[in-house]
Amino acid sequence: MTDKPIARLAxxxxxxxxxxxxxxxxxxxxRVAVSGVFNRTRAKAEAVQETYGFPLFDSLDAIAADPGTDGVIIATPPNQRADIVAQMAGAGKHILMEKPVERSLAAAQDIVGVCEAAGVTLGIVFQHRFRAGARRLRALINDGALGDLALVRAEIPWWRGQDYYDIPGRGTYARDGGGVLISQAIHVLDLMLSLTGPARAVQALTGTTALHRMEAEDFATAGIEFASGALGSVVATTATYPGEVERLVLDGTKATAVLTGGQLRVTWRDGRTEELGETAGTGGGADPMAFPCDWHRDLIEQFAGAITTGASPRIPGREALRVHALIDAMxxxxxxxxxxxVEVV
Known part of the structure; x- marks a missing residue:
């Protein structure tokens, strides 16, 4: 543990x-200090203060003007982000933001541009990359252990009850930017692209099943051609009751890797196998938050260290545009x- 926090975040x-x-x-x-929390509904902020003991900010202006705040974590709905990002970036505050970057690719590009123009660091919360199994798979790919990638399969069979979509704004284009793709599957799609490299083209089918009343899609499937020449498929839904663990399969010329939630199994063609990872929940069922905070902890600590040293966050805003480009194409x-x-970003 360091003698003082490496960064102070609001x-x-x-x-x-x-x-x-x-x-x-x-x-x-x-290691990381909280300079304060802010919510437009004061009662919610006071409840958080009572539970966690964090100080309160009375306004966004107060955060922007606070010399003791190095950066901010923005976890508002997507339709509330642009003005907040502009204000905080203009005040020189580094930004760690919940996914998605914005509701559309164009709007996401605007946010990335604002942060780059202001010279502040923008990191995006795609915590699935911080799971032990995902980290090990990344290392194996970097070492060439899977050989050349040939086939990719992403399956996201999640569940959300109608009560989830009955909350105003959920599953709408105006607030969320869409349905299962941009709100849920984006995590697995980002992880997929971080392992496979960018996609080149997609052929998709999207729609809303009879299991939900909502504006946007609760089902999407697509065939994908990757820039590497690999082929792949995606199936994503929030209509599979009671929800199953997502699965990502990478078939290479030397081995096949199967990442089921946080658990990795690798089978090499010479008969060797490797298994590791955690069995924790992933939020695919009725409770979207049924997962541990470990991945967020590691992500936040890495971001805090990055803004202190001038290094790049693990998931910079510009890199996050790749998954937005894929979703836009789908x-x-x-x-x-x-x-x-798929637009090159």
Whole structure:
């Protein structure tokens, strides 16, 4: 443990997605300090203060003007992000933001541009990359242990009850930017692209099943051509009751890797196998927050260290645009039934 915190962060937005952040920041006491929390509903902020003991900010202006705040964690709904990012970046505050970057690829590009122009660090919360199994798989790919990648399969069979979508704004284009793709599957799709490299083109089918009343899609499937030449498929839904663990399969010329939630199994063609990882929940069932805070803890600590040393965060904003480009192409293809190119970002 260091003699003093490596960074002081404020938390903006205290909705459901903030819980693992608050738990992680509690575990990081002494290494990362919380300068304060802010929520537009004061009662919510006071409840968080009572539970966690973090100080309160009365306004966004107070955060922007606070010389003791190095950066902010923004966990508001996507439609509330642009103005907050502009204000904090303009004040020189580094930004760690919940996914998605924004509701559309174009809006996400604007946010990345604002942060780059202001010279502040922008990191995005894709905590699935911090699981032990995902980290080991990344190392194996870097070492060439799987050989050349040939086939990729991503399966996200999650469940959300109608009560989830009955909350105003959930599953709408105006607040969330869409349905299962941008709100849930984005985590696995980002992890996939971090391992496979960018996608080149997709052919998709999207729609809303009879199991939900919502504006956007609760089901999406697509065939993908990757820039490497590998082929792949994605199936994502929030209509599989009671929800199953997501699964990512990478078939290489030397081995096949299967990442089921946080558990990795690698089978080499010479008969060797390797298994590791955790069995913790992943939020695929009725409780979206049914997972530990460990991944958020490691992500936040790495971000705090990065803004202190000037290093890059593990998941910089510009890199996060790749998954937005893939989702954008899937939505376009699902709408017109045509093969869609994935924008190079």
């Amino acid at each position: 938390v903006i937005g205290l909705g459901m997605a903030t819980k693992p952040h608050l738990e992680a920041l509690t575990e990081l006491r002494g 939505v376009r293809s699902g709408a017109d039934g045509q093969l869609a190119d």
